[in-house]
Amino acid sequence: MSAGAVQPLSFSPAGPDDELARAELYGLLARLYLAPPDEALLAQFRVAVTQAPQEGAFLEEPWQELVAAMRATDAQAAADEYDALFQGVGKPEVFLYGSYYLAGFLNEKPLAALRADLARLGLGRDEASGETEDHVAYVFEVMRYLIAGDDVEVCNLEQQRRFFRRHVQTWLGSFCETLAAHPSARLYRAVAGFTQKFIEVETQGFDLLE
Numbered sequence: 001m002s003a004g005a006v007q008p009l010s011f012s013p014a015g016p017d018d019e020l021a022r023a024e025l026y027g028l029l030a031r032l033y034l035a036p037p038d039e040a041l042l043a044q045f046r047v048a049v050t051q052a053p054q055e056g057a058f059l060e061e062p063w064q065e066l067v068a069a070m071r072a073t074d075a076q077a078a079a080d081e082y083d084a085l086f087q088g089v090g091k092p093e094v095f096l097y098g099s100y101y102l103a104g105f106l107n108e109k110p111l112a113a114l115r116a117d118l119a120r121l122g123l124g125r126d127e128a129s130g131e132t133e134d135h136v137a138y139v140f141e142v143m144r145y146l147i148a149g150d151d152v153e154v155c156n157l158e159q160q161r162r163f164f165r166r167h168v169q170t171w172l173g174s175f176c177e178t179l180a181a182h183p184s185a186r187l188y189r190a191v192a193g194f195t196q197k198f199i200e201v202e203t204q205g206f207d208l209l210e
Contacts, residue, residue: 023148025198026140032191033096034137036082038075045070058201062194069190077187084184094179098134101171101178110134114167118142121154121163136175139167161206169206172199 048067085094102110111134118133123142125133146163149155176196180189
């Protein structure tokens with residue numbers, strides 16, 4: 001399995017299948033960080049429920065803010081913002097890679113540790129992708145797979161906990177704060193805000209396992 005491919009999204013009200021809701025949220029965030037939303041995704045948000053995809057007031061407000069931001073933009077404006085934030089010539093305004101936040105540089109020891117853990121899980125980078133495995137979209141897609149995949153030896157709660165603790169929780173807070181504070185972030189300020197709250201919910205959930 002190559003964890004680089006983002007799966008189609010499904011917007012549905014919160015229901016009894018909390019694991020499916022978690023997987024869909026990781027997939028949605030992976031999609032938004034991999035590329036700007038296109039017209040098809042924006043159209044989904046125009047009819048998306050404003051109720052948070054997981055029950056509970058903690059996610060309700062940031063989800064509503066994300067829906068409102070998606071409805072307030074268009075594909076060209078979203079693409080321009082994405083380019084300004086993440087695609088600049090030379091050094092981007094905001095880095096999308098874990099190694100930068102953990103080590104201060106790209107392609108450092110955190111990336112090597114991530115690759116070793118991915119190999120143990122039997123996962124590898126999509127060769128068609130130009131991004132390294134510590135790209136935020138990649139680590140979110142790995143989490144989606146560990147939640148929703150069919151291989152119970154790999155896709156289980158303990159593997160989720162280990163991967164989240166080592167490769168998500170360690171740097172996503174700093175990333176979200178950096179992105180939300182950037183003056184060019186409008187749509188992506190809302191994306192960062194929802195991401196941060198979702199990661200906090202996930203952190204609390206894994207805390208209960210320990």
